[in-house]
Amino acid sequence: MAELGLTVLDGKELRDGNLRLQIGDGAVTGAGIVSMAEEEASARLFGLSLPDSVRSAALRRLEGGEGGDGGFLSMEFNDSESQKEKIREYLLAAADVLEDDPIVVSILDGSALREFLDDEDDFAMVAENLFTDLDKDDTGKLSKSELQNALAHMGVEMGVPPFSVCGDLLTNILKKHGAEGNEQLGQAQFDQLLHPILQDLADALAKKHVVIAHNIRVINGSRLKKILDDNELFDDITGRMFQAWELNGNGTLSKGQLKDLLQEKGLELGLPSFETSEALEAVYDQGCFSAGSSAGGCCPKIISQLWSSKF
Structure with missing residues (x-):
């Protein structure tokens, strides 16, 4: 699917x-x-x-x-x-x-729903998984009202908008198909009712798309490149970064200290976190600067290498 x-x-x-x-x-x-x-x-x-x-x-x-x-x-x-x-x-x-x-969004236009609705095997697998997840007491039965929970379980990842965004639309579709009350449904009945509900939802989304913004930060290197291309901006940012750290007596940072600095302050430069980028770790593993490099001398070289690594 x-x-x-x-x-x-x-x-x-x-x-x-x-x-x-x-x-x-x-x-x-x-x-x-x-x-x-x-x-x-x-x-x-x-x-x-x-x-x-x-x-x-x-x-x-x-x-x-x-x-x-x-x-x-x-x-x-x-x-x-x-x-x-x-x-x-x-x-x-x-x-x-x-x-x-950048902003990361999901555009719900019904196409994701329609794709697996058109595939009998995909739909049967999804419906079975939903039924099993919702049948917490393992009775083999679900009330009609559980169809609302089924839609919530599917979520944006499967093309279903949340009730907090499209509550009226989803509620009206459920009412249209009588998906209310405590009437008990077996697996087959559940499948038969879920399919037209999702079909109506796909049709509605095709007419009026729903856009869901995600709290995902995208690090694409554009900010870092702009900073590297602007010497004044670069000096301002790195100067403030180093002011927040105590340099060694001779005005230098060790390799480990510079790594710690970039871990803590790298977001302002447009760097991803070390936990999510192997490229950052690789730059240090290459031994691209000496253990006693001066703060001002080594930083441009390191950050330029981070940009060229295409993290």
């Missing part, structure tokens, strides 16, 4: 300059520009709203950076071209943030 895939939203969707929104005539405030830009972004991201951190970063871009005076929201833009320009600027700023910190 095919598993539901994950989609990484890394900002590419926001870089197209062709706006979907219809820009009308008349003056629009900066607040209106932000509202339109967020509507445009949501339309491109399968209906998903931008996270607060992305929205804040995009607004700072429109404000003119950290030193902006905060007056953008009250400004007026009187023509459609200036409005479009600011909307595009907002989208590009949001895209830059997502490139460094």
